[in-house]
Amino acid sequence: MPIEPLLILELAALGLATGFLAGLLGIGGGMIMVPFISAMLGVRGVAPGLAVKMAIATSMATIIFTSMSSVRAHHQKGAVRWDIVRALAPGIVGGAMVASLGVFSLLKGAALYFVFASFVAFSAVQMFRGKKPAASRQLPGTAGLLGAGGLIGFLSGLVGAGGGFVSVPFMTWCNVAIHNAVATSAALGFPIALANVAGYIVAGHGLHDLPPHSFGYLWLPALIVIASCSVLMAPLGARAAHALPVSKLKRAFAVVLIALALYMLGKGIAALGG
Template identity: 75%
Template sequence: MPFEPSLILSLCLLGLATGFLAGLLGIGGGMIMVPFITAILSNRGVGAELSIKMAIATSMATIIFTSISSVRAHQKRGAIRWDLVKSLAPGIVLGAAIASVGVFSILKGSALALVFASFVSFSATQMFFDKKPTPSRSAPGTVGLMGAGSVIGFLSGLVGAGGGFISVPFMTWCNVAIHNAVATSAALGFPIALANAVGYVIGGRGLVDLPPYSVGYIWLPALAVIASCSVLTAPLGAAAAHRLPVKKLKRVFASILYLLAAYMLYRGLASL
């Protein structure tokens, strides 16, 4: 049964850890959730190809809920650049639709696992060395921002992440102050997650081997439990960020991300 105590406990722990780390380090939860949800689904008899796709889709869907609390916190400080959100959002929706409805359904789970492993390795390297692009130009016009949004939405849709590791460096490069870039990226998480989640539902229609309580590629038990728990611990992580040595913690977490990337690389190669 999908509501057995051991499953609920595992998903609760994953949600609590994801929320805390997101608040502490400012990272999206997808890089943590996808490998663990893949493992949970695989242990429940879901095939390798499908478990990878469902993990990515479910991870993305949780961001719909976690992004709301994050946006409220940033909005209180007036840090969100809504002008950038309005210009990037249309491209994000377009890129997400192409990824989640089209490419995601066509690509094999093994290919998506390899893309995910590459993305997480790149993100871990950025985090380990605390890489930040040097501001060198102003933000492009509306057309340029729509194009950038399309890339952000598309890549996010393939890996189940909120796009922060793409949008924050991009905005910093465009001379947006880092606190504004982080806040604006949090606001962009909602349209990214919503557009992709709708696409995963549409793209997964008609599949006959889905586990119980699934809507398209989204596994509802994991979505409900992880989203509920991560919202509880995200504020605690944000508060801890002001007291703990975040730069040192980022290096430790980057090392963990390398291990998760290696696991997804193994899953991808094993299912080829």
Template identity: 70%
Template sequence: MPFDITLFLELALLGLCSGFLAGLLGIGGGMVMVPFITLLLSSREVNPELAVKMAIATSMATIVFTSVSSVRAHHQRGAVRWDIVKSFAPGIVAGAAIASFGVFAILKGSSLALLFALFVGFSATQMFLDKKPAASRQLPGPIGLIGAGGVIGFLSGLVGAGGGFISVPLMTWCNVAIHNAVATSAALGFPIALANALGYAFSGAQLSNLPPYSLGYIWLPGLIVIAGCSVTTAPMGASAAHRLPVKRLKRIFASVLYLLAAYMLYRGLFSH
């Protein structure tokens, strides 16, 4: 698979857009990157099953870099709830390790695409309905947050997203303000991405049909170009997130997720 100027420009545009959305929506950009990297790899004769897996792994690896840029911008505004981040982190790392070191390699790419569509669609619905939580509802205690972190880390590892599709609705459901939830989700993206990226590199290391310049399931050209571009626009998205009204922010989040869920549903059902 040659790396030409067209491919470079496509990856650069994807990086710029996903970085902005990562800062705006706290989703790490993975919800945007996975469908488009799948499309790019499939169009260049990578096996469709492998293309989905490499898209998920490459997307997650870029979040390691994007999350740092995004969370710095949110932290400067005092929006990150670091107490929540610390409580989630142990479970996140454990769940991510189970997913990326073992389960990810066993599942078919089409199954992962369907799983991606299912959870993204669920997340979009939760945001779009904008249900108001009970005024007395609060986040669970330390044990509950570790368990929730485990679920977030595990599911993120299977779909290549930074966890915002679960953590943002969970936090808003428990009366964490939407802007704090988005900022905190961006911070959670780093441990999720780092733990999963290590797992993808290890679990795919023995495959023989990978494209050139791959580190396990991670496609390095995509990682380098997308990450290099996304870190420049993530702070812009974070800045925009603090200027938008709450309801509009939720509707933007939901609309983007519905479109991407539909594409990955198609990939899972009809691409073999």
């Protein structure tokens, strides 16, 4: 079945917008992608519970591509703490697999709407306040980093995010310089995305009622178009950040995120009732 031209245009617009905003404001694209992808799938007859799962999985898959370009730029500046990446990665992969292969499949779609709405609302409040967590200690030992990695991978798998909403505050709390924390979080996005996407594909294999061009829980048209467009626009957004009042833009965008959180909350209530 051919892909409708209108769908390609919608996905391209979403990819351009998320890529630009990610570069401009340093936000994860999943906060925007998931509500819109779930709405696009809903219009095409996909049940709400399945739509939100596919939106979360597809959003996560785009991080595989966007993280590679981001990490390259950070690595060239020597900002990535690869020692932290190596220490957190095993826990991240384990937590991600538990989320994507187990909990994600077992949770009802309505519950995922509520989880995602809570995540977006929390991120919006943090963005509006503009506060950074106070640094108070050093990084924990091997067991502590394994546990922290597991939590980052698990939470990321439930909401389709790259983990920066947990890993950056964790690292800055442990006295890692903010520019190193952001760069290292970008590098962690790759194993987070890879492990979760593998789980989403296996968990969604053989499901009935999947829309055309699906691979497990992944919706391939959205993945290909959004990833291509967002990779193009992220550098432009990063450049614009130096010319625009980013702190004011973040507060304005936080209001938009609250609206998206309320939308997802409403969808969750509707799915619960259905």
